[in-house]
């Protein structure tokens with residue numbers, strides 16, 4: 583994983599056909615996805631349940647780009663090794679998931695993965711100030727986590743502040759929630775480079791009609807240039 587600040591589109595497979603993840607991942611990558619975003623929910627930290635380490639491990643052989651695993655779970659630390667074993671390239675924990683994010687980020691890097699820290703809409707940029715030297719990805723939630731298809735919450739002031747705080751450090755700013763061709767240029771202009779999009783990528787397409795995925799990805803990317 584080399585570092586650059588160009589806009590990268592990370593489709594969330596939360597909006598894919600849950601009975602057909604392998605083909606869905608292959609389709610979005612063939613249609614221009616830069617990363618594959620995998621939303622892990624525990625029915626406790628967020629009010630929804632998705633999948634755990636064995637499912638993520640089954641996705642791995644299909645992902646040729648970057649497998650970006652977003653943990654919406656608490657606690658995180660007991661599961662870090664399992665997600666390393668499952669083949670996550672980036673493992674992101676929420677800062678709200680527990681009091682020891684510093685230890686969590688160290689453990690994620692220690693297990694050989696890139697370390698991400700996610701911030702709910704109510705959490706200020708300054709919360710990650712003392713964590714940045716341990717962080718590879720800051721994920722700014724632009725919805726309250728738990729479900730796809732929610733309305734975008736404007737966090738551009740937070741993104742701009744994070745961009746200032748990060749300076750020259752090789753840290754991605756990722757945006758998650760309600761990203762579409764209308765909202766993407768706002769967050770990209772504020773300094774974000776990884777754009778997660780679920781419904782805006784999968785809407786209207788299927789593995790039998792994957793060109794729609796390609797058009798949806800291109801529409802988001804082109805809106806930012």
Ligand code: DX5
Pocket residue numbers: 594596597619621652725726727728729730731732758759760761778779780781782
């Ligand atoms: C929300 C998830 C997101 C979600 C985004 O809790 O973390 O990744 O899938 O979905 P859209 O793009 O539909 O808002």
Ligand code: ZN
Pocket residue numbers: 594619620621652758778
């Ligand atoms: Zn996510």
